[in-house]
Amino acid sequence: MHQARTTCPYCGVGCGVLAELEGERIVGVGGDSEHPANYGRLCVKGSALHETLGHQGRLTRPRVDGVEVDWETALSAVADRLAATRSEHGDGAVAAYLSGQLLTEDYYVANKLFKGFLGTPHLDTNSRLCMASAVAAYKRSLGADAVPCCYEDLEEAELVVLVGSNLAWNHPVLYQRLKVAKTRNPLMRVVVIDPRVTDSCEIADLYLGLKPGSDARLFNGLLAWMADKGKLDRVYLEKHTQGLEEALAAAREEDGSVAAVAADCDLDPERLETFYYWFASQLHVVTLYSQGVNQSSSGTDKCNAIINCHLAGGKLGLPGAGPFSITGQPNAMGGREVGGLANQLAAHMDYHTPGALDRVTRFWTTESLTPSLPEGPGHKAVELFEAIERGEVRALWIMATNPAVSLPRADRVRAALEKCPLVIVNECMADTDLLAYADIVLPASSWSEKNGTVTNSERRISRQRGLLPPPGEAKHDWWIITRVAQRLGYGEAFDYAHPAEIFDEHARLSGFENPADTPDKGKRLFDISGLAGLDRDAYDALAPIQWPVNAAAPRGTARLFEDGRFTTPDGLARLIAVRPREPEQRLSEARPLRLNTGRIRDQWHTMTRTARAPRLMNHRAEPFIEITPEDALVLGVGDQQLARLTGAGGDYLGRVRLTKGQRRGEVFVPMHWSDRFSGSARMGSLLEAHLDPLSGQPESKHGAVALTPL
Numbered sequence: 086m087h088q089a090r091t092t093c094p095y096c097g098v099g100c101g102v103l104a105e106l107e108g109e110r111i112v113g114v115g116g117d118s119e120h121p122a123n124y125g126r127l128c129v130k131g132s133a134l135h136e137t138l139g140h141q142g143r144l145t146r147p148r149v150d151g152v153e154v155d156w157e158t159a160l161s162a163v164a165d166r167l168a169a170t171r172s173e174h175g176d177g178a179v180a181a182y183l184s185g186q187l188l189t190e191d192y193y194v195a196n197k198l199f200k201g202f203l204g205t206p207h208l209d210t211n212s213r214l215c216m217a218s219a220v221a222a223y224k225r226s227l228g229a230d231a232v233p234c235c236y237e238d239l240e241e242a243e244l245v246v247l248v249g250s251n252l253a254w255n256h257p258v259l260y261q262r263l264k265v266a267k268t269r270n271p272l273m274r275v276v277v278i279d280p281r282v283t284d285s286c287e288i289a290d291l292y293l294g295l296k297p298g299s300d301a302r303l304f305n306g307l308l309a310w311m312a313d314k315g316k317l318d319r320v321y322l323e324k325h326t327q328g329l330e331e332a333l334a335a336a337r338e339e340d341g342s343v344a345a346v347a348a349d350c351d352l353d354p355e356r357l358e359t360f361y362y363w364f365a366s367q368l369h370v371v372t373l374y375s376q377g378v379n380q381s382s383s384g385t386d387k388c389n390a391i392i393n394c395h396l397a398g399g400k401l402g403l404p405g406a407g408p409f410s411i412t413g414q415p416n417a418m419g420g421r422e423v424g425g426l427a428n429q430l431a432a433h434m435d436y437h438t439p440g441a442l443d444r445v446t447r448f449w450t451t452e453s454l455t456p457s458l459p460e461g462p463g464h465k466a467v468e469l470f471e472a473i474e475r476g477e478v479r480a481l482w483i484m485a486t487n488p489a490v491s492l493p494r495a496d497r498v499r500a501a502l503e504k505c506p507l508v509i510v511n512e513c514m515a516d517t518d519l520l521a522y523a524d525i526v527l528p529a530s531s532w533s534e535k536n537g538t539v540t541n542s543e544r545r546i547s548r549q550r551g552l553l554p555p556p557g558e559a560k561h562d563w564w565i566i567t568r569v570a571q572r573l574g575y576g577e578a579f580d581y582a583h584p585a586e587i588f589d590e591h592a593r594l595s596g597f598e599n600p601a602d603t604p605d606k607g608k609r610l611f612d613i614s615g616l617a618g619l620d621r622d623a624y625d626a627l628a629p630i631q632w633p634v635n636a637a638a639p640r641g642t643a644r645l646f647e648d649g650r651f652t653t654p655d656g657l658a659r660l661i662a663v664r665p666r667e668p669e670q671r672l673s674e675a676r677p678l679r680l681n682t683g684r685i686r687d688q689w690h691t692m693t694r695t696a697r698a699p700r701l702m703n704h705r706a707e708p709f710i711e712i713t714p715e716d717a718l719v720l721g722v723g724d725q726q727l728a729r730l731t732g733a734g735g736d737y738l739g740r741v742r743l744t745k746g747q748r749r750g751e752v753f754v755p756m757h758w759s760d761r762f763s764g765s766a767r768m769g770s771l772l773e774a775h776l777d778p779l780s781g782q783p784e785s786k787h788g789a790v791a792l793t794p795l
């Protein structure tokens with residue numbers, strides 16, 4: 086038996102894992118005590134990783150039109166059909182939908198193929214459902230999609246504010262770190278702001294059970310309160326920011342008194358003012374936010390309302406201080422790094438980044454090939470499926486994700502997939518909901534087989550190592566993409582034999598015309614040029630490291646903006662004028678209940694992996710609907726009774742769980758179940774597809790439903 090280091094494939098904490106290998110089997114896993122994300126800890130999902138492995142249920146052979154074929158036939162079919170679609174309908178008729186489960190190297194070559202050589206801007210990712218609003222807000226305010234904090238900041242803070250984040254269930258190891266830090270520092274306070282009383286409240290000194298969707302009003306109120314009480318850091322604001330007056334004016338358009346804000350957020354005014362006082366009187370404050378803030382039709386504004394308060398108090402760029410978005414998926418950030426969002430090009434460059442189109446074109450040009458990059462952004466996730474519905478996108482390549490379950494209006498997504506003339510799916514498992522819609526199925530490698538890098542929520546790049554051979558004929562995603570590229574005639578630009586070579590190219594692009602010693606104008610913050618040139622051994626041995634990594638910071642960078650210089654043209658951060666908006670999904674007589682959705686502690690996404698471990702199923706064995714006893718009484722439904730929710734585009738069948746930790750008039754359902762596990766429990770079919778206008782992130786936390794007892 087021997088041990089090997091790798092990284093957990095589930096949440097954005099990105100814990101280091103020690104896998105115990107016996108021949109070609111992983112017989113156990115433990116936390117890697119040397120990994121700075123978790124220092125040896127694992128949560129229940131991570132510690133059951135070895136129980137989810139095995140070849141049973143895996144996809145092992147390619148399929149074209151329902152018939153098993155060899156790889157040569159499958160790859161040629163993909164290449165020929167993509168080429169035919171482009172020549173008949175134009176470059177924009179082909180698209181890709183990727184996943185935060187992919188490794189950075191997979192993402193890089195997919196982005197390079199679609200945007201660089203197929204000339205289509207329509208490549209987006211399921212990370213759009215998770216952190217797109219946080220990204221848009223960082224860009225608006227700080228000038229770059231750059232998370233300022235690191236995990237140690239949670240331990241160094243005097244006040245930690247959790248907003249729309251059930252850290253205890255969704256990022257458990259980070260929660261454990263916070264809990265230990267609070268025990269060690271009795272002066273540390275934790276505030277939880279969430280419509281639901283979650284397990285994270287166990288360590289809360291103050292809980293604010295706000296009305297769903299009122300976050301921006303609450304933080305606008307905080308900004309106004311800080312101004313009124315003389316708690317603004319005028320020196321910091323003067324030196325490092327602009328936009329205070331406009332942001333304050335917007336915050337004061339509504340009555341900024343504590344009483345008025347508390348009434349609008351449905352909170353006790355005294356408790357709200359206690360929070361305002363705590364926030365304003367501490368310098369070392371971390372506000373950690375997640376999907377409860379992001380998954381909203383005004384998610385970007387909500388994130389900016391939070392960032393505004395940190396800038397106004399100078400609580401950023403210091404140990405234990407800053408706004409800190411935590412990503413859901415293991416590589417949501419890695420995808421952002423290579424251009425995995427439809428509004429990005431590559432290496433954190435957007436279409437409007439000065440010189441970016443020309444720079445990326447020149448970098449990807451080979452002796453005989455010149456890329457033909459699209460001129461502007463493509464369709465974001467939900468819009469992409471609408472374009473398929475309209476018949477504009479006619480070929481879609483989906484990798485490592487299951488939009489037939491997870492997108493809002495999931496039934497419309499299914500209808501769009503049905504209609505799409507060409508659907509190609511890279512998938513590990515043999516029985517996902519999506520495969521019914523695939524014309525070409527390509528068996529992909531999975532965790533423990535895949536070899537590459539991921540980036541966690543604190544910008545830390547870690548190796549996920551290939552420890553076992555893929556089953557049957559399954560192949561790595563990067564291999565599949567590059568072999569299709571070769572058949573399309575782009576072999577010279579996709580001549581990679583190992584993921585180390587892709588990572589090297591990605592690292593070189595990040596530093597291309599991006600001098601490390603030019604801190605201000607023209608400097609792009611995402612820079613890992615210090616990791617370029619690694620040979621296979623050095624790549625394999627790469628220790629976890631936080632970007633930027635370059636000549637100026639060869640050992641990585643724990644915290645950003647410590648010098649108060651931001652990545653805007655003038656180096657100043659922007660406070661943004663935020664005008665709070667109600668959720669777009671309106672309650673009505675027909676659908677009077679507010680629907681909240683989210684993860685549960687022991688499952689991951691659509692359960693293709695976690696459902697294989699019996700002990701993970703023990704936590705919650707079936708889909709459920711949480712509701713208060715008072716509402717249950719009115720609706721005539723009892724604990725453990727079956728009930729049906731009816732939403733915008735479908736039904737959800739679940740067992741009622743009564744809870745006092747929820748507001749009246751609201752229901753909560755988990756996001757994980759699908760037709761594979763239950764006749765009708767797809768939360769995506771309940772939701773309207775309302776999007777944040779800036780980020781394109783769907784409003785997954787604010788559905789409107791009716792409940793019928795069964």
Ligand code: SF4
Pocket residue numbers: 093094095096097098099100123126127128129130131132256257258259
């Ligand atoms: Fe994996 Fe997240 Fe659990 Fe860490 S906290 S072991 S990354 S699921």
